[in-house]
Amino acid sequence: MNLVELKNVSFAYDTKKILNNISLKINKGEFVAIIGPNGSGKSTLVNIMVGNLIPISGEVLYDGVNLQNIKNRSFISYVPQKSYSFNASFPASVEEVVSMGLYAKKGLFKKLSKKDWEEVYEALKIVDMLDYKHRLIGRLSGGQLQRVFIARSLVAKPEILFLDEPTTGIDAKSEKALYAILEKLNKEKGITIVMVTHDVWAITNRVSRIICMSEGKINEKCEAVDLTAGELAEVYGYPVKITKHHHNGSVNND
Amino acid sequence: MIDIFSYEFMRRAFIAGSIISIIAPLTGSFLVLRRLSQIGDTLSHVALAGVAAGILLGINPTLGSIIVVLLASFGIEKLRKTYFRYSEISIAIVMSAGMAVAIILLSLSRGGAANIMNYLFGSIVSVTNTDVLLISTLGIVVVASIILLYKELLYITFDEEAAKISGIPVSYINFFFTVLVALTVALAMRIVGALLVSSLMVIPAAASLRIAKSFKQTIFYAILFSFISVFSGIFLSFYLNLSPGGSIVLVSLFIMGLVSLKKR
Numbered sequence: 001m002n003l004v005e006l007k008n009v010s011f012a013y014d015t016k017k018i019l020n021n022i023s024l025k026i027n028k029g030e031f032v033a034i035i036g037p038n039g040s041g042k043s044t045l046v047n048i049m050v051g052n053l054i055p056i057s058g059e060v061l062y063d064g065v066n067l068q069n070i071k072n073r074s075f076i077s078y079v080p081q082k083s084y085s086f087n088a089s090f091p092a093s094v095e096e097v098v099s100m101g102l103y104a105k106k107g108l109f110k111k112l113s114k115k116d117w118e119e120v121y122e123a124l125k126i127v128d129m130l131d132y133k134h135r136l137i138g139r140l141s142g143g144q145l146q147r148v149f150i151a152r153s154l155v156a157k158p159e160i161l162f163l164d165e166p167t168t169g170i171d172a173k174s175e176k177a178l179y180a181i182l183e184k185l186n187k188e189k190g191i192t193i194v195m196v197t198h199d200v201w202a203i204t205n206r207v208s209r210i211i212c213m214s215e216g217k218i219n220e221k222c223e224a225v226d227l228t229a230g231e232l233a234e235v236y237g238y239p240v241k242i243t244k245h246h247h248n249g250s251v252n253n254d
Numbered sequence: 255m256i257d258i259f260s261y262e263f264m265r266r267a268f269i270a271g272s273i274i275s276i277i278a279p280l281t282g283s284f285l286v287l288r289r290l291s292q293i294g295d296t297l298s299h300v301a302l303a304g305v306a307a308g309i310l311l312g313i314n315p316t317l318g319s320i321i322v323v324l325l326a327s328f329g330i331e332k333l334r335k336t337y338f339r340y341s342e343i344s345i346a347i348v349m350s351a352g353m354a355v356a357i358i359l360l361s362l363s364r365g366g367a368a369n370i371m372n373y374l375f376g377s378i379v380s381v382t383n384t385d386v387l388l389i390s391t392l393g394i395v396v397v398a399s400i401i402l403l404y405k406e407l408l409y410i411t412f413d414e415e416a417a418k419i420s421g422i423p424v425s426y427i428n429f430f431f432t433v434l435v436a437l438t439v440a441l442a443m444r445i446v447g448a449l450l451v452s453s454l455m456v457i458p459a460a461a462s463l464r465i466a467k468s469f470k471q472t473i474f475y476a477i478l479f480s481f482i483s484v485f486s487g488i489f490l491s492f493y494l495n496l497s498p499g500g501s502i503v504l505v506s507l508f509i510m511g512l513v514s515l516k517k518r
Contacts, residue, residue: 052419078419090287090412093468100409104421109402136467 002063003028003160003192004049009058011044018044020216021058028159031186031193033203036213042196043081045213046162049194050078074105077158079149081165081196088138094148095133098123101155123151126189127181143174147181154185160192161185167199175199179206258492266386267378267445267488267498273393274442274454275484279476280400281438282455283462284431287411287472293330293432294452296345297439300326300352302448304440305373306359315373316385320392320440326352327436331429376447376499378488389441396434403427408469445484447499454480454502461510479509 004026011019019041026032034042047053049060051067060067062076098120099112106112112120124130127147132140137148146166153161163182167175183206185191197203204210212219258264285291301319308318326348333344360370372380400407406427409417418424442451462475487502494501 050419073421080416087287087412089463091463091466091469091472092408092412096408096469097412100405100412100416101420103405103409103417106405108406108423112405134467 002026002061003030004194005061005064006049007059007061009048009055009060011041011048011053011055018216019048019055022216022218023058024211024218026160026192026194028192029186029190030209031182031207032195032209032211033200033207034194034196034211034213035198035200036219040213041216042213043164046078046164046194046196050076050162052078074156075159076162077101077153077156077160078162079146079153079164079166081168090137092137093133094124094129094135094137094140095120097137097148098151098155101152105156119155119157120151123155124148126154126185127151128177141170141174143170143178146170146174146178150178150181154191158191160194163193163195165196165198167197167202175202179203182206258489263379263381264488264492266381266383268485270381270386270389271445271484271488272481273389274445275481276477277393277396277438278442278446278451278454279458279462279480280397280473281431281435282452283459283473283476284407284411285435286456286459286463291452291456292342292345293435294439294455296330296349296352297323297326297436298443298448298451299349299356301440301443301451302370302373303352303356303359305370305443305448306356306363309369310359310363314382314384314388315369316388316440316444319373319443320388320437322352323436323440324433327432331432373443374448375497376443376445376450376502378445378491378498381444385444389444392437392441396437399430399434403430407431412469445498446502447497450499450503454483454506457503457506457510458483461506461513464510464513465516479506479513483509 002025004024006022006024009019009022009024010017022045034045036042044053048055051060051070051073054068062070067073095117099116101123102112102116102119106116121130121133124133127150129144129147129151132144132148137145140148150161150163150166166178166182170178179202182193182195186193195203195207200210259268282291282294285293301323304319304322305315306318307322308315311318329351330344330348333347334341337343356370371377406417406422409420409422410424410427414424438455439451442454446454458476458480459472461479462472466472466475483502483506487505488498490496490501490505491498
């Protein structure tokens with residue numbers, strides 16, 4: 001069954017068209033990567049799917065219901081790109097930040113219960129950050145921070161998790177750990193994952209589908225996991241050199 | 255040594271002071287972390303207009319300042335939306351408006367100038383029973399509101415955008431929080447004085463930031479430092495015959511200096 005369906009979605013800022021008549025289906029349990037050059041509309045597409053932006057035409061459906069008619073959206077979770085550029089000197093501990101993921105679901109005036117805190121620790125355990133629960137967030141590395149923000153998204157038990165370039169600004173080792181966590185969430189917890197990324201070759205053997213965006217449209221040709229340099233060059237509009245990262249960390253240049 | 259607590263007015267000052275020492279850093283910590291420290295300063299200047307109006311109309315000046323500060327806080331919110339790219343403009347406009355009105359009203363009320371000094375620099379002797387009642391009642395309202403909205407305020411302070419996306423009613427809570435800040439300023443002014451209100455909201459939080467390991471600790475230490483500052487400040491001002499506001503703020507700065515020595 002389709003979890004998300006976009007029907008003829010277009011979006012524009014003033015007169016500048018960002019998304020042009022996009023139709024797209026994402027099934028439950030998929031792990032989808034959205035790739036494409038800067039300005040191709042990847043982030044806008046995600047923002048429309050999570051409901052931060054409203055399309056100028058077309059509709060976004062979840063299980064057949066228009067997103068705009070869905071009030072309780074806690075089944076959708078979103079880790080925006082700017083997560084890593086927040087105020088790093090803010091005096092919040094890791095557990096406090098993760099608990100924020102439960103606040104809206106909990107409702108006004110209600111304190112978090114013991115069970116809620118157990119869920120916070122469970123989410124921290126999944127991203128392998130439980131040992132850091134009392135650490136100030138300003139004292140974490142980029143990769144650790146990104147995992148904390150993923151835990152914050154997980155704690156409300158979403159069905160679908162959107163991530164916008166989660167590996168920007170983190171080192172290769174943390175990146176690998178992050179992808180492993182996402183893979184685990186997808187396979188073991190059954191969470192549908194949609195991720196915007198530039199990092200094509202690191203994800204090809206993890207994701208179930210790649211969506212290529214160029215100039216506000218989806219390029220149907222590259223909806224396969226095994227992209228060739230030629231196909232990719234067509235998406236990005238310039239020649240692309242393929243660098244394959246292997247699990248053992250070595251790098252191959254084709 | 256004279257027994258400080260044998261005086262009725264000192265007992266009133268300590269009751270009022272202890273409540274203020276809790277609410278000022280409580281609201282202040284959120285303001286500091288949202289980079290809105292100047293709002294306390296703006297509202298305290300506006301509050302003077304309320305005091306002047308109170309003196310002129312013959313109503314309790316603290317009550318007068320509460321009403322005017324509430325109006326001003328709505329004005330700031332409104333202007334902040336109008337000039338959303340230059341939100342500090344709203345603060346400057348409201349501050350000028352408040353001071354201008356205060357000065358005009360004062361020039362109209364003969365003999366009011368002497369009375370307003372108590373509000374400008376803070377006073378212990380002149381705290382009335384009505385003041386204590388107002389400060390206690392509204393102080394409890396402020397504390398209770400912040401406890402009830404604690405998690406929402408924390409999320410908004412940390413990441414307003416994310417809080418909004420997650421479904422927290424951010425604009426309502428922001429509006430209500432501004433009301434709480436306005437109340438805090440109007441009440442705290444009675445003891446520390448308009449010119450120094452924002453110091454009591456900002457300095458304890460600034461000191462606390464140096465040592466806190468979580469947001470909860472930030473609030474806890476800010477209140478602790480403020481409580482110590484207010485109590486020792488009132489003692490100092492009584493025995494050494496100094497201005498209470500000045501003494502309180504100097505003690506809080508001293509604490510901040512001590513805390514800064516500690517390695518993180």
